[in-house]
Amino acid sequence: MSLRAIIDKSLGDRPAAKGRIRQRQEGAILKAAEKVFARAGYQGATLNEIAETAGVPKPTLHYYFSSKEALYRAVLDNILALWLAETDTLTVDADPAAALEHYVRAKMRLSAERPDASRVFANEILHGAGHIGYFLRSELRELVRDRADVIARWVADGRIAPVDGTHLFFTLWAATQTYADFDSQICAVLGKARQTVADHVRATDHVLTVVMRTCGLPWPRTDVPPTLPEARHTCST
Incomplete structure (x- = not known):
C-alpha cells in the first residue's frame, strides 16, 4: 500500500486539487495550528488562538476546516x-x-x-x-x-x-x-x-x-x- 493510500484510508481523503491562494491560506492555517497544538495540546488549543496566529479571521478558518477536530486531524495527517x-x-x-x-x-x-x-x-x-x-x-x-x-x-x-x-x-x-x-x-x-x-x-x-x-x-x-x-x-x- 502506498503512503498516500495509508494516510487517506486512516485519516480521510482530502481534495488534492486546490488553487494557489487556497493552498497558501490552508498552509498558513496548518502551520499556525501545528504551533498552537504543540504548545497547548488538543484540549488547550482554541480556534481563536489558531486564527490569530495564522493572521486570518475565524470565519476564514472555518471555511477550510469545519471544526477543531478536523483541523487537528489535518495537522496529524x-x-x-x-x-x-x-x-x-x-x-x-x-x-x-x-x-x-x-x-x-x-x-x-x-x-x-x-x-x-x-x-x-x-x-x-x-x-x-x-x-x-x-x-x-x-x-x-x-x-x-x-x-x-x-x-x-x-x-x-x-x-x-x-x-x-x-x-x-x-x-x-x-x-x-x-x-x-x-x-x-x-x-x-x-x-x-x-x-x-x-x-x-x-x-x-x-x-x-x-x-x-x-x-x-x-x-x-x-x-x-x-x-x-x-x-x-x-x-x-
Whole structure:
C-alpha cells in the first residue's frame, strides 16, 4: 500500500486539487495550528488562538476546516505523511548503510526544522492516541512490520548484524525525536539558548554512529562525501 493510500484510508481523503491562494491560506492555517497544538495540546488549543496566529479571521478558518477536530486531524495527517515518506528508501535491494543514513538524517532534519510537528505527535501519543489510535494499530503497524521484514532480510543475507527490526524503529524514533520533544532539556545541559547548526551536526553524527555500529556497518562511510544539514531551531523556554 502506498503512503498516500495509508494516510487517506486512516485519516480521510482530502481534495488534492486546490488553487494557489487556497493552498497558501490552508498552509498558513496548518502551520499556525501545528504551533498552537504543540504548545497547548488538543484540549488547550482554541480556534481563536489558531486564527490569530495564522493572521486570518475565524470565519476564514472555518471555511477550510469545519471544526477543531478536523483541523487537528489535518495537522496529524501532514505530520504522518512527512515522517512515513522517509521510510520509502528502506527496501530489500537498497544498500543498508545508505538507506539507514538517509532515514536518520531525514528524521533529525525534521526534528530540527519541524519541532512543533514532533511535539504535536508526542502529545497525541501521551494522551492515549485518541485521534489516531486506529491508524497506529493498523496501517502504522503494517508499515513497520513491512520495514522490519526488510531489516530481517538484511540480517539473513549477512548485510547487517543481527538486530530486532521492530525495536530498531522504536530506537530510531526515540533517538531522533528527542531533539524536538526535549529540546529544552538538551539546551539546558548544553548551556545554550538554542541548538546551532554545529550542535545539530554533532547530534546527527552521534545518532548515526550508534545506529551504524549497532547494525555492524562501517561509519563514517568512505564511499560518499559528507553532507552538512542547514537546519537549526530555537529551544523552548
